[in-house]
Amino acid sequence: MKPTVVFVTFESEFSSYGGLGAVMNVLPSAMSESGPCCVMTPLFDSFIDLDSLKKAGKVQRFSSVLAFSLLIRGQSYPVEVIEAINAKGLCTYFISSDDFFTAPNNPYTNPCNPAFPLDPYRNPINPDKLTEDALFFSLAVPTTIVELSKDGKIPGRDFLFHLQDWETAAVAQALKVVNTSPALRSTRCVLTIHNPYDKAVHDMSSARARDCAAQLGLQQHRSFLEQVIPILDAPVSTVSRNFAHELQNEVLHTQIFCPHLQKFFKQNGLIGIDNGIFGNAAFPFSDEALTLALQGNFHPLQKEKWERRRKLADVMNGSQQHLLEGGASWGELLDLSDPVIPVFFVLGRDDPRQKGYDVIVEAIHALPKGQARFIFTPMPGDEGLIGLKFLEDLARQRPGEVQVFPFRLDESVFHAVQQGCSFLVMGSLYEPFGAATEAYSAGMPVVARATGGLVQQVAPHAECWQSDRVLGAYGREFVKRYYHPDEAPTGILFREQAAFADEVEGWRRIVDCGYWNTNPKGDRIVDRRSLTLFHSMAKSAANALQLAIDVYRDQEQYAAMIYHGWALLKQFQWDNTIRRYQTELYQ
Template sequence: MKIVHVASEMFPYVKTGGLADVVGSLARALARKNHEVTVFLPGYRSVLEHPEVEPLLRRTRRLRIEMGDMFMTGDVRVFSPAPNLTVHLICREEFFDRKAPYGNGERDYEDNHHRFIFFCKAVVEVMRLTNLDADVVHGHDWQTGLLPLLLRATEQRHRVNLAMHTVHTIHNLAFQGLFPMKSFYRTNLPTELMGIDGVEYYGQASMMKAGILFADRITTVSPQYAEEIQTSDYGCGLDGVVQLRADDLLGILNGIDTDTWNPATDALLPGNFSAADLGGRKLCRSELLKKAGFDPRFSGPVFGMVCRLTEQKGVQLLLANRAFFERENVRLIVLGSGDGLLEEGMQELADALPDKVYFRKVLDEKFSHLVEAGSDFFVMPSLFEPCGLNQMYSQAYGAVPIVTRVGGLIDTVTDIDDEPADGTGILIEPTAAGLAGGLERALDLRMDRAAYDAVQQRGMGRDFSWEKAAEVYDAFYEELGA
């Protein structure tokens, strides 16, 4: 089967969040199943200069892309990181030679709509010029929402068949690619698509809405999230649009890359371990405490948190529980960056409680692995969570997750009170009081060492691998008739 994935991120080449992990892991898993997999990415400078990319990179062709009433040029560069897997980079320095994919940290780039209209158009043009003839073209999030429309428009214009089926995956409905309607002319699509039955959304153009309405099938990243986005509470204003496509919507749970996230083989850890032999985990715990400036011999509960510092991730709920960390003999280690006010709040808490709280405001892949491997509990109080990966990492690494009853967290964590014989973590309501109760339950669990060990063992025994998830995608693609 020829499968094309189109995305704005792919681990290990460029990553701002879970999207990159999903695209990188799923593409490789499908390639291992002997599918012919092609991935299209923007040619960010960081990708072009990545040490795993630069030696393999070759330029294949020059592109001339129609953008409204003008043409823009770009280059295509290609590399093959694994058997059956080819990555095409769409390059144009004006759009992609920047420090970050979407913005400068304070705000999004003002020309993001032009950047990703160009990207989607270039993907379609490469497919046409190379006669790629895909069985499935699978776009991810708003950055690729125009793909189904652009594919079909190009097929009609040039009388070719570029893709048998199109799929659009919603990774996070909160990010919708909303832009001024006047920018729609850059697409060169029919003007009737500018209406309410097309891309229009309250006077703006929505790329996410385009993907939802015009892809053959829609997926999300967990079964629970597929249900939630059809409601006004979690639909982010597009719940009505999602409901229109409910029969074509499927929630497929993400997996984790067990080549990268496996405590038995993880080269980023000071000691490896497994459910059968936790000796290396003790070393990881000591090293984590040491790097955070704490006594490595500390024997009390260690709480870890790794996330983007945003309201979605519930960081404000953690800050609201300051009294717990002032009162209890525990340690809290937080890694993350994002919203300036939340960064200030975390830093103030760490400065006020230097003997209990450590905060690192630098994205650090190695340290994030150590937090998972050395913490007793992993705190993830998200207000909403389409799937989430850290709660799966934490279980694989022996840290008991404390998570909210939302989205993929419900699908991947079993509450120890709801199901005592099968519980793998602590589920809470997404409120400050809910987190307060979860932290107290964690202390109680840690006091009963046998009970804690049993929960830890059950979590480490769960199979969250992408090989399992890829089987579901295999069946899904077959159902499409590919």
């Protein structure tokens, strides 16, 4: 009998903040079709409302199934376990405790009004509250499984714990110190990392974090992953083959984010298992357009995309004034009257150490005015709206060309933007998997920096293979692992060519975010303009945007790129992901 797979995660289909949540929204349910499977996650009462989820049909039913006390260094903490069954029949076990999981809206960040940000952490690891939650949760998981197994709530006595990121990695250690016999016959632990982050407890950590670490038997001053990776039952995995390569070869990771993990990756192994697609794989245009596109005739597809571009103009014309008057956007009314002019779409959470908004803004500054339109929908991060001032400045300097919506757009407006924009742009400094496949599902080609999973998701335009101005030799070597120059392009990849010394200095300065430690706060772009690395990034990004503008002028070539992007989706299937997990990690 197969072991029960338990996905242990800080994000789930009911609480998603990024790539991990997107994966948990799909993978556990898909995995459950081939064997027993469940999810275990913290219950953050402030933003996971099970009653509302039930009314919305996302949860069939839920109930409290277990209560116990967890003794940590002489202090007793009550724990309640709530079972929730989703619409597909998958069971999620929420672990709840009054003293933990109290984040008001996001477990990874400080409580923060975007208009009044707190100073961010000095590196991508959040402060002690998250550490306390992570270690307490890790301690609670073994007892929870034991009691649920004894009560027959979870079938079987053999369990495989699929841990996600450093926040749940310590479960592997907890299973060494918590007695699970005789209720459990066998336990195995595997780990997937969705980012390069790690955490350690030290002398200045909170007393509760130090108590939890001591209860687990974790050493201070050594990171959680350093201590957990050697006791895993399989190599560490991450969410794309190319990101696995970068974690062991890119300066950003080997010198800045995770130099301390390199020997463990080498000793225990690190493999990339590609995610499947997020969203609908159906052809995003009519059946007629698909039939003719399969024959090499892209004219009907081009006409339908043209109409979506016109609809975008109508929707934006009807909503922009209202959003401007309400203070929900920056920039003057966007001039979308001429469908010959391409519209670039830039979206996602603002992380100054990852998402590259500053790279794209600097690239736009280098383009001649009037050639394109740009719509930004950033989600403010720890730096809040103040940290996005460079976007507000761009919108002011490019009236009618750039509009920024730093607050959530109405769903109908967002849908029109997604359907009607010409290209999705991702300037990511690193990207474990990426969202290019989501753009293809919506009928958009992609302009992206050649990093992480994006390298696998974008078959680059011919000029990328031929010109260092867009895609440097280093980036082309990455791309050659996955594509041949003769393959039909689905977008445009750019990547700077930089010397090792410039990379080390540049990445240290970028990750340090020193501009945020000044009073008043500094400007992200002004701070980074002096860096050779940043200058090279912005220059290659500007050349990529100019190439995209030129491609858009050739509507037949542009329409073919849309079709080939959709056709590429078949390379990213969850069935393949599940098979690789089962054969390379679970056995």
